Amino acid sequence: MKPVILDVDTGIDDALAIAYAVRSPELEVLGITTCFGNVSVKEASRNSLIVLDYLDSEIPVYEGAGHPLFRHYSGVKAVEVHGEDGLGNRADIVPKRSIETVGAIDFIIGQVKRRPNEVTLICVGTLTNLALALMKAPEIAGMLGRVVLMGGAVTVPGNVTPWAEANVINDPEAAEFVFRSGVPITLVGLDVTMKTLLPEASLTQWRAKETRLGSFMADIASFYIQCYKRNYPGIRGCGLHDPLAVGVVIDPSFVETVPLHVQVDLEGELSFARTVGDLRDKPEKAPNMDVCLKVDADRFLQHFLDNAV
Amino acid sequence: MNHLTKLLVDTDSGPGKSLAVLCAAGSGRAVLEGITTVFGGAKASKTADHALRLAALAGRPISGAAGAERPLLREWVPSEPENGEAGCVLPEVGRQLERMTGADLIVGMANRYPGELTVVCLGPLTNVALALVKDPGLAGKVKRLVIAGGSLKAPGDVTPVSERNMMLDPDAAFRVFHSGMPITMLGLDVLRQAVVPGDRLQSVTDAAKEADTPAAEVVRQLLDDLIAASGGGGVPLAEVFAVAASVEPELAATEPYAITVETKGSLSLGATLTDLRQGAERKINCEVAMNVDRDQLVDRLIEWLTATAKGGAR
Numbered sequence: 258m259k260p261v262i263l264d265v266d267t268g269i270d271d272a273l274a275i276a277y278a279v280r281s282p283e284l285e286v287l288g289i290t291t292c293f294g295n296v297s298v299k300e301a302s303r304n305s306l307i308v309l310d311y312l313d314s315e316i317p318v319y320e321g322a323g324h325p326l327f328r329h330y331s332g333v334k335a336v337e338v339h340g341e342d343g344l345g346n347r348a349d350i351v352p353k354r355s356i357e358t359v360g361a362i363d364f365i366i367g368q369v370k371r372r373p374n375e376v377t378l379i380c381v382g383t384l385t386n387l388a389l390a391l392m393k394a395p396e397i398a399g400m401l402g403r404v405v406l407m408g409g410a411v412t413v414p415g416n417v418t419p420w421a422e423a424n425v426i427n428d429p430e431a432a433e434f435v436f437r438s439g440v441p442i443t444l445v446g447l448d449v450t451m452k453t454l455l456p457e458a459s460l461t462q463w464r465a466k467e468t469r470l471g472s473f474m475a476d477i478a479s480f481y482i483q484c485y486k487r488n489y490p491g492i493r494g495c496g497l498h499d500p501l502a503v504g505v506v507i508d509p510s511f512v513e514t515v516p517l518h519v520q521v522d523l524e525g526e527l528s529f530a531r532t533v534g535d536l537r538d539k540p541e542k543a544p545n546m547d548v549c550l551k552v553d554a555d556r557f558l559q560h561f562l563d564n565a566v
Numbered sequence: 567m568n569h570l571t572k573l574l575v576d577t578d579s580g581p582g583k584s585l586a587v588l589c590a591a592g593s594g595r596a597v598l599e600g601i602t603t604v605f606g607g608a609k610a611s612k613t614a615d616h617a618l619r620l621a622a623l624a625g626r627p628i629s630g631a632a633g634a635e636r637p638l639l640r641e642w643v644p645s646e647p648e649n650g651e652a653g654c655v656l657p658e659v660g661r662q663l664e665r666m667t668g669a670d671l672i673v674g675m676a677n678r679y680p681g682e683l684t685v686v687c688l689g690p691l692t693n694v695a696l697a698l699v700k701d702p703g704l705a706g707k708v709k710r711l712v713i714a715g716g717s718l719k720a721p722g723d724v725t726p727v728s729e730r731n732m733m734l735d736p737d738a739a740f741r742v743f744h745s746g747m748p749i750t751m752l753g754l755d756v757l758r759q760a761v762v763p764g765d766r767l768q769s770v771t772d773a774a775k776e777a778d779t780p781a782a783e784v785v786r787q788l789l790d791d792l793i794a795a796s797g798g799g800g801v802p803l804a805e806v807f808a809v810a811a812s813v814e815p816e817l818a819a820t821e822p823y824a825i826t827v828e829t830k831g832s833l834s835l836g837a838t839l840t841d842l843r844q845g846a847e848r849k850i851n852c853e854v855a856m857n858v859d860r861d862q863l864v865d866r867l868i869e870w871l872t873a874t875a876k877g878g879a880r
Contacts, residue, residue: 419841489844520726524831528727533833535726 258285260375261506262365264321265499266294266382266427267304268339269481273455274381274499275308276474277565279316283507287368287376290319290361294382294427295335296343298323301382304343306352311470315354321361322385325428335423338484345480347473361386366394373400377506380406381499383424388431391438403441407502408432409532410447411519411548418529422447425521426530433521442546444519445502446532449512449552453501454494455561457482463566474566497561504557505549511560513551516544571596571813572682572709574675576633576668577805578606578689579613581795585788585871586688586805587617592624592781593873596813599683600675601630602668605642606689606734610635614663622659623781625877629675630661633668634692637735657780669696676707686712686812688805690731695738698745705747713742714808716838717754718823718854725833729754732827733836740827743838749852751825752808753838756818756855760807761800762864764793770868774875785875803867810870811855817866818855824848 261284265271278286289309291301302320309316324330334343342348357364365386369376378401380387391398408424409432415421425432436442455478463475478495485495504511518535522528534548535541573596577583590598601621603614614632621628636642664671672693676683685708687694694711698704715731716739722728732739743749767789774782774789792801811817828837841848 414841414843414846416843419843419846420839520833522831522833525828525834526830527826527828527839528831528834528837531834533726535721537721537723537726540726 259283259377259506260285260287260372261377261379262287262290262368264290264292264378264380264382264386265301265305266292266296267301267308268295268335268343269345269477270497270499271295271381272304272308272344272477273474273497273565274503275305276312277500277561278379278503279312279314281507281564286316288317288319288364290321290364290386292321292361292382292386293323293330294424295339297332297334300343302356303352304348306354307344307348307350310353311473317357319359319361319364320356322389325383325431326385326388326434327430338481340480345477347476362390362393365390366397369397369400375402377402378404379502379506380404381502383428384408384431384435385428388434391435398438398440401440403443404435405443405445405502405506407445407450407498409444409519411517411532411534412550413448413451415531416447420528421530422532425532429521429523429530433523436519436521436545443505443514444546444548445505446549449549450496450498450501452552453497453554453557454492455497456494459562466566471566500561500565501552501557504561508560511553511557512549514547514549517546517548518542518544519546519548571684572599572679573597573812574600574602574672574683574685575809576602576604576672576685576687576689576693577613577617578604579608579616581788581791582803582805583688584616584620585785586809587620588624588781588785589806589870589874590809591621591626592877593870595870595873598626598628599679600628600671602633602671602693604633604668604689604693605635605644607645609644610668616656618661618663619656619659620784622661623656623784624874625781627659627661629664629671631664631666631668631671634696637690637692638695638737640735642734656784668693669700672697673701673704676704680707682709684710684712684812686714686809688714688808690734691738691742692735695741698741705745708747710750710812711747712750712752712808712812714752714757714805716751718838718840718856720754720758722837723754727834728836729838732838736827736829736836739836740829743825743827743851750820751838751852751854752811752818753854756858757804757807759858759860760804760863760867761802762867763800764796764798766864766868767793767801770871770875773872777876779877781877782875785871806867806870807863810866814866817858817863819857820853820855822850823852823854824850825852825854
């Protein structure tokens with residue numbers, strides 16, 4: 258079992274990613290760390306605890322950053338995509354457990370030091386927690402097994418602006434800080450996550466299981482799919498963004514990667530928060546990450562459906 | 567010659583650009599009506615003097631004007647040495663530069679030939695941006711503006727996403743793209759394909775030797791320079807291609823896009839951008855060349871160069 262920490266800003270696809278990671282026998286989830294993004298950090302923690310309750314899991318939740326590194330927090334949530342509460346209006350119960358007293362950043366540092374070169378960090382929200390952990394304990398940069406992060410759009414359009422993706426634009430400096438840190442990165446961006454769609458028919462199968470988990474997951478995924486149908490007329494389902502990052506850790510052969518140098522545009526007006534990959538024949542700088550450009554969507558989806566719910 | 571396209575070439579310095587000016591002036595495949603110059607490689611005033619000599623040498627002693635010496639609102643430092651250009655010293659010509667700016671000449675020509683003038687920009691777009699201020703109706707008077715620069719899907723050259731000419735004056739480019747002028751963008755998507763194998767140029771060199779005129783000699787010299795600089799690979803002839811494609815649009819298949827330009831920051835400064843998201847609202851402002859038939863293109867470039875070396879069909 259691969260030891261992983263899952264860093265989330267729990268909206269709906271984060272919830273699917275948590276379920277997938279917790280229920281996949283290939284992974285040992287050491288803990289869930291939370292940050293702001295789709296929702297506030299408090300809501301992300303609450304939502305993560307609720308999802309873990311549905312999973313009958315006791316995995317601890319560690320709360321992290323509540324605002325971006327160098328910018329004022331707008332407090333704007335992705336209400337249209339994830340609902341007012343982040344879980345498609347299903348966060349209507351009080352979780353059984355509470356967050357841990359240790360914070361996300363110290364938890365990440367502690368785990369990485371305890372198991373050098375073993376821990377994979379799966380970041381599916383803003384990269385603020387990881388950036389702060391690297392600032393507090395720079396020595397962990399060489400001790401992280403790998404960081405697999407959902408974020409960015411190198412060869413395809415963005416989803417917040419024509420060029421920027423949500424997790425990066427929510428804290429672009431944190432992303433750039435991590436990109437420059439030297440940690441081994443696999444970037445799971447919109448280049449591949451918009452090709453891995455959860456078909457609406459899956460929800461019927463989940464409901465047919467007649468379990469609390471099945472109906473909960475079907476409810477929140479249904480909310481998510483409705484949003485996709487509004488935003489992308491004719492689309493066959495919803496993007497499995499965050500679950501794909503989990504999938505890449507379970508089985509790296511789900512994707513094909515290309516080593517690239519990628520930088521976040523921190524100054525542009527139109528290009529602000531764009532993940533600019535140097536695709537020239539003679540790039541100026543050495544690659545700083547492996548960028549996923551192709552995905553075996555069918556095989557990944559099958560594995561996801563076999564395990565997540 | 568009335569059926570031939572009337573051209574105004576706006577250019578900065580460089581051997582490829584000199585060759586393009588010669589082709590516009592001396593191939594007999596277009597009527598070069600004017601030349602304007604802009605900062606970029608060398609100073610605009612120096613490039614203007616050089617370009618007029620080139621045109622005169624090719625048999626078109628025409629109007630030329632030195633244009634902008636710097637971007638609209640940024641600093642610029644010339645990158646080329648003060649003396650000569652591409653190693654060739656050209657004879658003095660009787661024709662003096664016009665006592666007007668490049669922008670004024672563009673306005674003047676467009677008004678003299680309303681709906682007939684094709685403007686080809688081989689450098690930054692500063693002169694056209696200024697001309698649009700001087701004559702707010704200019705956008706409707708120019709037949710077509712052909713921009714050799716920018717990039718839609720291909721990587722950039724000066725940054726991962728920005729092309730040199732757009733980077734040199736991104737603010738001017740922004741104004742030009744949003745001016746309503748009918749624009750064709752020949753970006754790196756196609757410019758990078760305008761590469762001719764060195765051995766194919768032998769026929770041009772032979773024709774130049776046979777013609778044995780001063781213009782033919784300059785064509786030969788410029789080609790030699792370009793071949794030497796190419797280091798044995800193909801010889802890039804992006805600017806000759808731009809002139810040829812502005813006269814023979816079938817050389818580059820275009821697609822309509824809504825193009826805008828990044829004018830802030832550094833990493834993406836000058837990037838020509840379009841919203842490719844599904845369902846995005848598109849206010850088409852540009853035809854973007856996305857495809858060329860490489861073999862056909864090489865043949866046509868050889869034809870243009872050969873015609874220029876022979877002195878055109880005058």
